[in-house]
Amino acid sequence: MRISSGIYSIRQGLKNIRRNLLFSLASVGTIVSCLFLFGIFYCVIVNFRTAMKDLENTVTISVFFDSGIEDSNITMIGEQIRMRDEVNTLDFISADEAWEKYARERYQDNYEEALRSFAGDNPLKDSASYEITLKDLSKQADFITFLKTLHGVRKVHTSEVTADGISALNSVVSYASIGIIAILLFVSVFLISNTITIGITVRKEEIAIMKLIGATNFFVRAPFIVEGVVLGLVGSLVPLVLVYYMYDTAVRYIIGRYSVVSNLFAFVPVKDIFVILVPVTAAIGIGLGLIGSIVTTRKHLKV
Amino acid sequence: MISLDHVKLKYPGSKTYALDDINIHIEDGEFVFIVGASGSGKTSLIKLLLKEMEPTSGKIKVADFDYSKMKRKTIPKLRRKIGVVFQNFRLLKDRTVYENVAFAQRVIETPGRFIRRQVPAMLTLVGLADKYKSFPKQLSGGEQQRVALARALVNHPEILLADEPTGNLDPKNSWEIMRLLEDVNKKGTTVVVVTHNKEIVNMMRKRVITLKKGEIISDEQKGGYIDED
Numbered sequence: 001m002r003i004s005s006g007i008y009s010i011r012q013g014l015k016n017i018r019r020n021l022l023f024s025l026a027s028v029g030t031i032v033s034c035l036f037l038f039g040i041f042y043c044v045i046v047n048f049r050t051a052m053k054d055l056e057n058t059v060t061i062s063v064f065f066d067s068g069i070e071d072s073n074i075t076m077i078g079e080q081i082r083m084r085d086e087v088n089t090l091d092f093i094s095a096d097e098a099w100e101k102y103a104r105e106r107y108q109d110n111y112e113e114a115l116r117s118f119a120g121d122n123p124l125k126d127s128a129s130y131e132i133t134l135k136d137l138s139k140q141a142d143f144i145t146f147l148k149t150l151h152g153v154r155k156v157h158t159s160e161v162t163a164d165g166i167s168a169l170n171s172v173v174s175y176a177s178i179g180i181i182a183i184l185l186f187v188s189v190f191l192i193s194n195t196i197t198i199g200i201t202v203r204k205e206e207i208a209i210m211k212l213i214g215a216t217n218f219f220v221r222a223p224f225i226v227e228g229v230v231l232g233l234v235g236s237l238v239p240l241v242l243v244y245y246m247y248d249t250a251v252r253y254i255i256g257r258y259s260v261v262s263n264l265f266a267f268v269p270v271k272d273i274f275v276i277l278v279p280v281t282a283a284i285g286i287g288l289g290l291i292g293s294i295v296t297t298r299k300h301l302k303v
Numbered sequence: 304m305i306s307l308d309h310v311k312l313k314y315p316g317s318k319t320y321a322l323d324d325i326n327i328h329i330e331d332g333e334f335v336f337i338v339g340a341s342g343s344g345k346t347s348l349i350k351l352l353l354k355e356m357e358p359t360s361g362k363i364k365v366a367d368f369d370y371s372k373m374k375r376k377t378i379p380k381l382r383r384k385i386g387v388v389f390q391n392f393r394l395l396k397d398r399t400v401y402e403n404v405a406f407a408q409r410v411i412e413t414p415g416r417f418i419r420r421q422v423p424a425m426l427t428l429v430g431l432a433d434k435y436k437s438f439p440k441q442l443s444g445g446e447q448q449r450v451a452l453a454r455a456l457v458n459h460p461e462i463l464l465a466d467e468p469t470g471n472l473d474p475k476n477s478w479e480i481m482r483l484l485e486d487v488n489k490k491g492t493t494v495v496v497v498t499h500n501k502e503i504v505n506m507m508r509k510r511v512i513t514l515k516k517g518e519i520i521s522d523e524q525k526g527g528y529i530d531e532d
Contacts, residue, residue: 001412002412205395213387214383
């Protein structure tokens, strides 16, 4: 295609949008709502997943050993555990560290006195353990079965309910989001297709003349494809701006107003979210426009 | 240049042929009238020549294109060799005279510098150089048909198909259009005029092919209008 023809197609595409302003606005509006929701879902999911990851790291599995076990055996058990792929972190807590930790939590300000009074006689002498966090909590049950088979392991302590709950919630939120976004994307394609069909109907006579004069299929279709892409692009930029300011403002407000929340929960920085959200949303917007316009012109504009 | 061999056309659901065993051979540079009453098959013939429809059987060749062997994507190339003028002009109402003619060049991706040179020349040829800024609704029927003619000729087609070009015009404007078509023909373009304008056909003494109920009933050099009654 010549540059002048390209410019002509772009102009005609923009003209189409102006001519069917109401329908164009309706299409852009739907894409905006769809991608706005997508943006919000994305922010929520990213934060939720980060929170889940943080939470997963707090769900630890404690492995206690048989009474009187040799240090070399404990090291061997540790090496066997470390070799497993699902292990995220593995920390050894000695009996003394366990007692000190307990004393701190139990006696708080008086813990030093408690430590002194039991000096040389650790009440938790059989409480040395490995504390393990997993990369993926859904694999916890299998991992525990493995731990119980290890020679020298007396007890494996877990919080299974929490692990299952987190995994299930994570899956439900992910699938529900994907489902809702997929429906919205489908509606967007349908509306773009509708807008372009109206554009084609309005320009029916012009298209018929173009074909009789000898315009190629591509030349006839190009303005409508430009129209679809522009609608998609505008429809993706608006929600990006909206989501950016809303997320930024919401995070600032929550952190400023409810300091408790910020202690419990670390929001993902807006820049980290938008590094991915901008190209993905723009690609979805342009993609919706392209699919909508190509499908419609293929259906209606055969030479 | 234009050749139809044993061409038959039947519309889906119809029991009779719209065109039945049509044999027409038109040489380069000829001027031919195709005449006949409504329903005689004139419009179907034009549609076949423009490859808007496929014949039920038979062979069509136009400007070295064998329709039976053509792929869809070569249709635009064929149509660039055929200029078309319609009874109802079919101008774009939201564009000026200049833009309507330039449109024909834009759609076949003619470079802008050629468009700027050829469009005014073509408007001068049809006598509308001073009306290039006007919109179709500001022109008379004859003027609109001259714009349509300029649009059909601006790409220098080998063949000009005119479907009832004087159908909506008064006698004076009709003759002006016919004179333009004759001039175009003298410069080498093959001109095929579908019409039922008895007076013009009889006065111009060109080749006349008469259709009746889808069949050719007469094909005469320097012929006249055959009244079916």
